[in-house]
Amino acid sequence: MVAIIDYGAGNLSSVKKALDYLGAENEITQDREKILSATHIILPGVGSFEDAMNSMKARGLVDVVKEAAASGKPFLGICLGLQLLFESSEESPGAEGLGILKGKIVEIPKNTGLKVPHMGWNSISVKQKDGIFKDIDDESYFYFVHSYYLKDAEEDVVAATTEYGVSIQCAVQKGNLCATQFHPEKSSKVGLKLLENFLSKGE
DSSP: OEEEEOSSSSOHHHHHHHHHHTTOOEEEEOOHHHHHHOSEEEEOOOSOHHHHHHHHHHTTOHHHHHHHHTSSSOEEEETHHHHTTSSOBTTSTTOOOOOSSOOEEEEOOSSSSSOSSEEEEEEOEESOOSGGGTTOOTTOEEEEEESEEEESOOGGGEEEEEESSSEEEEEEEETTEEEESSOGGGSHHHHHHHHHHHHHTTO
16 A cells, blocks of 8 residues: 555645556555555655645644654655655745755756656666656656755765756655656656656665
């Protein structure tokens, strides 16, 4: 059973639809016991960093998410769900993230001549060719929608990068924990392959 964490700030239906397509039993839930008893956990997210953290706190989910991430079970953060794993974001000064990983969430510069938010398909450079990126070609294209990005994460957790005026650390992977800035559930066949790889973790 895959638990899709519902904290009021996620694009949940598209994630559920992708998992349904893959035949994976899944449930959108904010129930502590269901999340912690799931075999796999997904933390999706859209919107602002502070709003998401406030929403998570209001539902009593901060400690649940931290416990799930530390459980050893496969855990996947998507888009804002990646950013929330870190300590803070330039988007919301003073707001504390989950602090599970170390790195900076910073704004995409507006002086590169490229549109912000970064919206659309972009190729990635795969650094870790196992785990969620098993059998996924380097320079594969994934779908992005974001204005903030991960920078200065510890090098050994960076699983993929992309270029958009700056170098963006667009995926991380550390043990059971993985996260992507892009949306695999909106990234056609290659995104479904990544989700399949995630589902096969822990088997």
